[in-house]
Amino acid sequence: MDFPNRRVFPPAFIPDHLIAEILSFLSVKTILRLKCVSKSWYTLISHPTFVQNHLNKSSRNPNFTLTLDDGYTFIPFRHLLENPSIAVKSDAFLQNPSLAALNDTSLQNQFLDILPHFNDFKIVDSCNGLILLCSKSRSIRLGYEYRFYIWNPATRIIYDKLGSLYYCAPNFQDHHLGFKFAFGFDDTTERYKVVAYRVVEDDNEDTTLGKSEVKVFSLGDSCWRNILSFPVIPLNWINLRYAYHNDAVHLSGTINWLAVKSYFHTFYEYKYITHVEQFVIVSLDLSTETYKQLLLPPGFDKVPSVQPVIRVLMDCLCFSHDFKNSEFVLWQMKEYGVQESWTQLFKIDYQNLQLNRLFNFRLVCLYINGDEVIILNGFNNQAVVYNLKNEIVQRIKLKIYNLKNLVVTRFDNNNNRFTHAKYYVESLVSVS
Template identity: 45%
Template sequence: MDICPIKNQCQSNPPFTPVLIPDELIVEILSFLSVKTIARFKCVNKSWNTLISNPTFTEMHLKKSSQNPHFILTSTRNHPVKHVVSLPVHCLLENVSVTIAGDTCHNSKEESWQVVGSCNGLLCLLFDSIFGIHTKYFFCLWNPATRTMSDELGLFLDYESLLGPFKFSFGCDYLTGTYKVVALNTESNEEKETETEGLWRSKVRVFSLGDFCWREIQSFPLVPLIGNDGVHLSGTVNWLAIHGDYVGLSDGETVQASIPHVQQFVIASLDLSTETYNRLLLPKDFNEVPCVEPSLRVLMDCLCFSHDFKRTEFVIWLMKEFGVQESWTQLFRFEYVNLQMQNIPIKDDWDLLGYMTCDTPLLPLYLSKNGDTLILTNDKDKRVIIYNRRDKRVERIGISNKISWFSAIDYIESLVSTHWKSGDIEEEGDEEGDEEEEEEAHSL
């Protein structure tokens, strides 16, 4: 029987048909990636570079990135700030072992600076130096994720005899998308309009990245507590403050501080769109002056108010509807012993303005979406405290002796640009420039 030869059955592969992925799907996929990875993909081709550089994509990525919050940590009070640490919150919640390294603002000529706020992935860095007998201020906007930095902005000289240094805050007018820096200080309230106003008032200046100039806006007869900086939330800057006459003058020379009444504690809220103020009331059950300063934070996109109670308990409130006193909800009330804290150092000293001069024992930093896990910090302990409400488990995590958890700022990575340029800052040593600086400062 004849056997037919076997024919070669191998056939050539069918021609490759490229799969076309819609641009909308590419955008969606890229928006979930980290800034570092996205920056690499900009080199794929011109089309991807254009797509990633589009402001619409920047906004989409920002919304996705907000689901992965970070903390920005800086040096302790005894060390100058030369770099920051960006730490993902999930690393703490999941007890993930990470290598912490500080990042430097590479474009800065200054040796040290202060982070005064974070918004949409931008850090506002404040620089100050002695200029003759005055203080020279300016700031820069830095995006640690993209490692880009703006020019020096907002230069002004403090010529006035005000009490204490300026307080700076950073936020965004969400109606126009304009970023603003707020400078606040305290001065004598010689033009009291009502008898209920105090002897001091807060003087406020606003620098807008829309018109690039400082403007003095209406002052308000409230004095922010010395340990509380402005808290940015939904286009507003909020300070915990005291109103009314709580400081008296004796013999025309000696200033005697008096402890304020609990009803004098309020929240001063500045709307960055209208640049007008509102006075927000604290919880009705806050009926006793604490022996240490209360604090304001933002938790779960709501204003958070926390305070000590009789040196034994710590209380945390959440304003679920901004501006509505009845929406204050008590989230936590626990004894310090539940956090394994003992011998809390608390003083009862008051300074010349009636400020409580001791440190707040605890500061809430983050609350999980289910409300069970709370991250706090204790300035004396130099570590972060993770408290689980369900099983009352307490964990403590530290980074280094030169990093302060008490300076932690909420932060999210973003692609937001730092393209702003001043164009009107004269170099130091230029006599004409110095004269212009003085005229500008006097005009403020």
């Protein structure tokens, strides 16, 4: 039957820029599948502008890394805010690229190919969705070999052309004096850089300001380069047991450490820091590979009983510390490098966190979203969600279900997996 008066509408036209904007909200797993739709979509999704736009949106929903017995997984912070007693099926880690674990068969085969002699990994840090992995093994003559790999869990790509770094310990007991590492992005050259650093402890000298050795490896180079030594001593070299709370943090093309100056002891222990003026933030500009020192908030006027901590929260440098063994204080540097921009975000009484004042708490703020914060108590490795407005505390309890062998792993009290949690965001970023 004919319909002479029927109107025929032309096909809907969606501008390319609108298509790109819609796609940038999707997960990496979905986007990678959509590459096959057409050549134009493949070109669009592969373009650096789209990759950056997707990263900007993905950064609004960060994950934290969780160390498992057989690898790593990643859980969105917002899931913990929605349900602190969260149960997760381990199968999801294998099926969803955003939660890909090293026990994925395909990934495991890749690692077996490039890591024939290494079976332990440490997440150094993540930057723009790329995770720097480091393995350490004994070498001949009491030496140690560090090898590095950059891994994008979302795209399942592993970059292994970073070579090795060696450290020859004077004796076996000095293995802890080997290198520590940091990872960041140089905005000027658009290159990722790995920073290796160590502090020399010389017991043959009466006093020392701390000698240090700092090296940089730029992706695309073939060797490590020595750069200027630290002008001050990074605090994560002091009291090594809790050093992970003050690992280096990357922000805006810089690597930052909480540090101490005017330190006149041969060996480094926190108890030897006697004046609050000794604390400083040392910042390494990845472009110029030079240092500058940033002052701490003016309201920080007494050496706390436990190490203060720096973190990057809400894209700003933050500083937290104990106050008179009774409160947890967090400051934010609103404008990076401007000392006057330090602003106190909150002060929480330990009683509100349901903590016993008899202990020295090593609190670290892991995440902030409006009135809700996730705080780690380093004393017992317990993480909690705390509402700043109504002062409600909820303990985080994670259960990992492995459906293959029906094993339930409960991550609750006294579990150091939270202690080593790192930020991670999904991305399409590649280093090749």
